[in-house]
Amino acid sequence: MMFEFTFLGTGAMKPTLKRFTSSLLIRYRGEVIMMDAGEGIQMRAYQSGFSPMKIDRIFITHFHGDHFYGLPGMIFTMAKSGRDRPLTIYGPRRAGEFVEQLLSVGYGRVPFKLNIEELSPGSTVEGDGYEVRAFRTDHGPPSLGYVFKEADSYNVDRAKMEEHGLKPHPKFRLLKEGKEIELKGMVLRPEEWLVPVPGDSLVYTGDTRPSPRVVEAAEGATALVHESTYLHGDVQDDRGHSTAQEAAMLARDAGVKALFLTHISPRYRDASPLLEQARAIFANTYLPSDLTKVIVKKGEMEVSD
Ligand SMILES: [Zn+2]
Ligand SMILES: [Zn+2]
Structure with missing residues (x-):
């Protein structure tokens, strides 16, 4: 049993050439799942050697532009490439309204079936050999994190x-x-x-201030992809986001195997101080770039840039 995930966008709020805004691709047994779809993310998908045409499910954590403005462009490309298989977009409350509004601009037409499903905390989407469970995060607007979990073998x-x-x-x-x-x-x-072998899991938080709900959802997970917008000390009162230090404390408390910092503020041209800060608390921390790929197999991880 194995799956892999690729970071397509690791930046926060606005895209830079180095870091596009949030998106992650999970590949499992020939199926492709996307978590968040920041602006222009289809280009990163191509760069990763992957056609967005293969994506069947997209999970949006919340409706701030840096997490979903990539949807209309990507859906238009799918339409122009002759896609006919259905696509399902999941998201928190109001997902239907926001996605439909985005797609109603201009004369474009979506020739394939587009399902939009609103999820609540605790909702589970069953896939072939895996499940994705939504949990509540603490950000501001309605927001969800997602746990992707392989079935036990x-x-x-x-x-x-x-x-x-x-x-x-x-x-x-x-x-x-x-x-x-x-x-x-x-x-x-x-x-x-x-004897049972527990399936590996990936927890994707989207945007959140430090939350005990994340610890609960990530308990014993293989990989935790946590937002880490700032360096601790650079921001005073919060704001709906986490620092590198806070992400590391949560990873430690949840007992995950590895922590991946993402949603890095564009103010950090060199983000290595965030990595150092997190590693001081939780040693097995990574700072992925756009296109960093991680292979997860039986609890082991292989990370390549
Ligand atoms: Zn964001
Ligand atoms: Zn946000």
Whole structure:
């Protein structure tokens, strides 16, 4: 089991050449899911070697321009490229109204089925081998974070294999599919021989001030992609956003494996002080650039720029 995610936009509020505004692509078993769609993000998708035509689901965290102004351009491209399969856009309250308004400007027409689904905190979208669960964040306008989680899988119990002198066998595949098998004169039943392997998960916060809801949603997650707009000390009273230090404290409290800082304010030409600040609290922190790719496989991560 594995999935990968690519940062398309890691900047906050306004795009710069270095950092476009928020967007992330998740690829899982041939399916492509987008989280947020900042302005011009289809260009970053092409740069990442990926056609936006492949996207079937887009989850928007909230309706500030830096998280969804990329939608009309991308949908227009899909229309012009002859797309006919449906596209579903998910978002918090008023998603239907805002997306429809965006698409009603000009003479463009969407020739494929476009579904818009409004989600509430706790809503779950079931996919093939995964689910995406929405949770409430603390930002200002209605806002949601999303937990992408692979389904749990099963392995044959190693200790039990050794105990019975068994070696890996092609028939184990059937056992993992839930079937009884016969091996060396024994009948092996799935309920007795399989141990669960928890699926990996990715938590994407969108914009939020530090929130206990994020800790709850991210408890034990593999990867936490947390907004980190500012360096702690650069801002006084808050504002609906988090600092690098706050993101790191949340990652530590939630016990995640890795933290990825995103939604970096354009005021930081060199954002490395944010990384240093976060690493002082939570060592396994990364500062992705646009197009940084992460492969997640059985709890392990491989990060490449
Ligand atoms: Zn934002
Ligand atoms: Zn915002």
